[in-house]
Amino acid sequence: MKFCAIVIADEKCDRLEKKLIEIIEKLRQVKSSYLYIIIRGAGVISTIPRVREALLSNLNVGIRLYIFNSCQELEKILDTSVRELGKVDQVYLIVDDSGLRDSALRVLNKLGIHEVSLC
Amino acid sequence: MLDLDFVITVDRTLMTNHHGKEFIGFMTTSPAIGLPEFLWMWICAPKPKCDKYGRPREAPYGLRKVEAALQEAGFKAAVIDPDYLDKYLTRAKALLIGHHDFFAFCAPSNTWWAVTKREPVNRKYFIKLMESEPVRNFKKRGGKIIIGGPAAWQWLHVEDLWEKWGVDCVIDGEAEKIIVKIAEKVLNNEPLPRYVFVGADEVPSIDEIPVIKAPSVNGLVEIMRGCPRHCRFCSVTLRPLRYIPLEKIEAEILVNKKHGVNHVLLHSEDVLLYGADGVRPRAEPLIKLHEMVLKHAESVGWAHVSLAAVVYAQKNGRILSKLTEMIFSKTGQTFIGVQTGIETGSPRLAKIIMPGKAAPYKADNWPEIVEEAFAIMADVGVVPAATVILNIPEETPDDCMKTAELIDRLKPYPSLIVPMYLVPMGVLKDKRSLLNFRIKPEHIEVMWKCLEHSLYWAPKLVEMYVKEKRNFAVRGLLSLFIKFVEWKKKGIEKKLKEYLEQVAEGALEHKATAVEAVAEQK
Numbered sequence: 001m002k003f004c005a006i007v008i009a010d011e012k013c014d015r016l017e018k019k020l021i022e023i024i025e026k027l028r029q030v031k032s033s034y035l036y037i038i039i040r041g042a043g044v045i046s047t048i049p050r051v052r053e054a055l056l057s058n059l060n061v062g063i064r065l066y067i068f069n070s071c072q073e074l075e076k077i078l079d080t081s082v083r084e085l086g087k088v089d090q091v092y093l094i095v096d097d098s099g100l101r102d103s104a105l106r107v108l109n110k111l112g113i114h115e116v117s118l119c
Numbered sequence: 120m121l122d123l124d125f126v127i128t129v130d131r132t133l134m135t136n137h138h139g140k141e142f143i144g145f146m147t148t149s150p151a152i153g154l155p156e157f158l159w160m161w162i163c164a165p166k167p168k169c170d171k172y173g174r175p176r177e178a179p180y181g182l183r184k185v186e187a188a189l190q191e192a193g194f195k196a197a198v199i200d201p202d203y204l205d206k207y208l209t210r211a212k213a214l215l216i217g218h219h220d221f222f223a224f225c226a227p228s229n230t231w232w233a234v235t236k237r238e239p240v241n242r243k244y245f246i247k248l249m250e251s252e253p254v255r256n257f258k259k260r261g262g263k264i265i266i267g268g269p270a271a272w273q274w275l276h277v278e279d280l281w282e283k284w285g286v287d288c289v290i291d292g293e294a295e296k297i298i299v300k301i302a303e304k305v306l307n308n309e310p311l312p313r314y315v316f317v318g319a320d321e322v323p324s325i326d327e328i329p330v331i332k333a334p335s336v337n338g339l340v341e342i343m344r345g346c347p348r349h350c351r352f353c354s355v356t357l358r359p360l361r362y363i364p365l366e367k368i369e370a371e372i373l374v375n376k377k378h379g380v381n382h383v384l385l386h387s388e389d390v391l392l393y394g395a396d397g398v399r400p401r402a403e404p405l406i407k408l409h410e411m412v413l414k415h416a417e418s419v420g421w422a423h424v425s426l427a428a429v430v431y432a433q434k435n436g437r438i439l440s441k442l443t444e445m446i447f448s449k450t451g452q453t454f455i456g457v458q459t460g461i462e463t464g465s466p467r468l469a470k471i472i473m474p475g476k477a478a479p480y481k482a483d484n485w486p487e488i489v490e491e492a493f494a495i496m497a498d499v500g501v502v503p504a505a506t507v508i509l510n511i512p513e514e515t516p517d518d519c520m521k522t523a524e525l526i527d528r529l530k531p532y533p534s535l536i537v538p539m540y541l542v543p544m545g546v547l548k549d550k551r552s553l554l555n556f557r558i559k560p561e562h563i564e565v566m567w568k569c570l571e572h573s574l575y576w577a578p579k580l581v582e583m584y585v586k587e588k589r590n591f592a593v594r595g596l597l598s599l600f601i602k603f604v605e606w607k608k609k610g611i612e613k614k615l616k617e618y619l620e621q622v623a624e625g626a627l628e629h630k631a632t633a634v635e636a637v638a639e640q641k
Contacts, residue, residue: 002320032319044286044313048278055275055314059357062318066310077310084300 002032004085008074008104009094011041011050019094019119020054027061034062036081038074040100041067071103075110082111091116121172125189125196125302126207127182127215130244134200135164136177138593140585141337141384141420142456142504145537148220148228150237153603154596160240162596166202173203177380180335181217181268181294187329188295194302198333201248208257213305215298217268221245222280224273224554226506226539233540233558233629234566249284263287263305267294269354275314276554292317293344293358295328325361330370338382339422340371342408346388347398348425348475350462352508352541355388362394362404365411372415381417390421390457391428391438398478400432402441409442413449421457424501426492427477429459433495443499454500454583461489461536462508464525465518472511486525493532502580504535507569509562511541519561526568533576536569538562540629555630560619567615570608577601 007023009016020037027033041047047067055063066077082088091108093116095101101118108116128134132147143163151159167175178186178198189196196215199207208214220228223242232239248254258264264286266274271291274281281289288311290297297317304311328344345360346353372383385408387393394404412419432438446452462476463469469477469485477485496503507522526536540556578601585594611618 034318043282044278045282047313048275048281052275055316056272058316060319061316062321063314063316064312065314066312073310080304080309 002034003027003030003089004034004036004087005090005092006036006038006078006081006085006088007092007094008078009037009039009092010097010100011039011047013094013096015119016050016094017054019092020051021057023092023119024054024058024061024063028059032062033060034064034085036064036066036085038066038068038077038081040069040074040095042069043067071107074104075107078107078111082113088113092119093117094119120206121174121195121197123195123197123199123207123210124212124306125194125215126204126211126213127186127189127196127198127217128201128204128248129179129182129216129218130201130241130248131160131166132164132241132244133179133218134167134175136167136336137163138165138585138590139337139382140590140593141339142584143593143597145227145504147239147241148223148225149231149239150235150243151240152235153600153607156240158596162593162600164240164244167200169200169203172197173199173206174333175200176378177334177336179217180331180339180341180386181219183331183333183335184295184329185215185217185267185298187332188298189302190332191329192299192302194299194306196302201251204251204257205253208253208262209260211257211262213263213265213302214254214257215265215267216248217266217294218245219269220273221266221270222273222277224276225270225542226508227537229540229542229554229629230509230538233556249280254284258285263311265290265298265301265305265311267291267298272354287311288313288315290315290317293322295323296321319359322359325363325367328361328363328367330367331374334375334378334380335371337384337420338372338375338380338416339384339386340368340375341386342368342390342393343387347392348389348473348478350473350476352462352472352511365408368408369411369415372412376415381415382420383412383416383418384420384422385412386422388423389425389428391424391432395428398428398431398475399435400428400438402436402438405432405438405442406445409445413445416450418450418452419446419455421455421501423458424503425476426459426461426489427480429492429495429501430488431479433499439495439501440499443501447500454502456502456504456584457496459492459503459505460508461505461522461525463511463514463518464489464507464522466521468511468514468518471513486521486528489525490528493529493534496534497532502533502583504537506537506539507565508539508541509565510556510559516559516561519559519565523564523568526565526572530572530575533580535573535576535580537573538566538569555628557628558622560622563615563619563622570604574601574605574608
């Protein structure tokens with residue numbers, strides 16, 4: 001039975017890397033787990049340094065990393081991600097910006113996901 | 120031209136058959152030494168024969184697997200030689216590139232780069248490909264670039280180039296299943312993940328690994344995936360262990376043979392573990408495999424064997440003798456070249472970083488296992504190209520001295536020994552600082568021993584390995600290169616004290632960089 005999790009994050013959030021490492025470490029204990037990391041960021045040049053150590057700490061978790069800039073992009077990515085995963089067991093939000101948090105929660109609600117962990 | 124949505128390619132250093140001699144391919148991991156670069160490239164990476172559509176007769180096995188997966192899923196996809204990209208990239212939707220060392224961060228490229236202070240040709244030609252006009256124009260018109268292969272991890276260290284070249288998706292892991300989903304996303308215009316790490320359920324099972332549709336370089340066919348030894352520096356060991364069934368191996372050999380590629384290069388992290396009982400080789404599956412291969416092959420090669428498996432196989436039923444006798448009597452070959460890993464001569468270090476490498480024997484006895492394996496291989500006609508690893512996190516000068524002493528003891532056995540700087544893969548892969556390292560005096564000692572050993576054997580091995588009349592020019596140039604290295608060695612020998620002082624002062628620091636290095640070249 002696979003375990004599917006989604007992280008919605010902001011590349012500007014100070015605790016991003018630390019929290020991601022913790023989440024990946026937790027998922028590594030599950031035999032078959034997937035983590036979709038959906039980050040608001042300017043592009044790989046600024047986002048990758050923020051998540052590099054977390055991605056390199058992974059050995060067995062199936063990971064997708066998406067970068068978005070607008071709410072429409074987030075909606076599109078979340079929509080295809082939820083469809084692809086089939087089920088979502090856990091959603092984490094690593095966001096300080098209340099505007100982004102509200103947008104993410106609204107999109108998640110629209111997709112029928114109401115349980116979210118704020119990190 | 121063909122109507123293709125997905126063009127699969129790689130730069131010239133990999134899109135080549137290395138004159139039918141895969142070991143010459145190692146020269147693509149170095150800058151040109153003692154020869155002009157065009158001659159160096161001609162020796163190690165000649166352009167392959169292509170059909171009128173630009174499809175190479177032989178292509179790297181990984182690219183062939185992706186091609187097969189996409190074709191079986193109904194996509195219009197093919198491997199295309201890099202010189203023909205302009206014919207396809209005006210219409211294709213995605214360009215797929217696979218490589219085993221995009222930026223020369225892997226060993227041995229990193230070692231040659233550090234020692235010569237010059238950029239290896241594999242890196243140089245990959246950058247050239249990405250900055251070529253067809254690729255730049257393709258990006259300008261919105262085409263997608265998808266990257267994969269065993270060196271995909273390197274992109275996490277070069278975000279500047281990733282951005283500059285507009286790479287849309289990097290796939291890290293076995294791609295046969297995931298590439299189909301990514302291709303669907305491309306055609307449906309859905310957002311692509313910028314980075315994918317292939318999860319446990321997405322790793323293809325035996326049934327899901329497609330049979331290649333066109334020939335692989337030098338008839339390489341995979342016989343197993345994964346490795347049970349769990350060395351800490353290795354990524355292969357993280358993959359599930361799968362043995363490819365004989366029928367599937369035979370089907371690929373027949374694809375190669377149909378196109379005139381009659382050599383069979385059996386690929387596995389450890390050929391002797393095909394059908395093994397854990398780490399104990401078994402005669403029956405190995406003999407069946409070779410009986411099948413020898414029905415079709417004009418010559419046979421092995422990609423890798425582990426030294427403990429050599430010892431165990433020979434001590435338990437003389438398996439190695441039986442296999443080589445079978446091969447030599449059927450093909451007329453007189454030796455088999457194979458890659459293997461010594462990694463260290465220190466039992467202490469072996470216990471820390473590769474406790475399973477000596478299994479079923481004890482890691483405490485690792486140096487003795489290495490010596491015994493080399494003696495066995497010399498007896499039965501197997502010639503190893505062996506690696507030793509430098510700069511392992513727990514390494515001490517004493518460990519390096521033990522490695523140097525072991526290399527001394529291996530002098531009587533025909534072989535090449537190559538030093539490599541540790542690449543942070545496997546469970547060590549988050550140790551990014553290891554991409555940048557300092558050459559230490561004890562490393563010089565080990566490298567010097569490797570150089571002496573390899574220069575002692577290289578002239579004889581070139582005569583054996585490149586003996587065909589058609590390869591006389593390659594043989595001549597290789598001999599010239601060896602003479603140049605011998606001459607250079609004599610020069611350095613005098614200056615070694617000065618060199619060691621430089622090393623002690625930290626002057627020989629290697630920094631594997633991305634954009635800065637590209638800018639420096641221009």
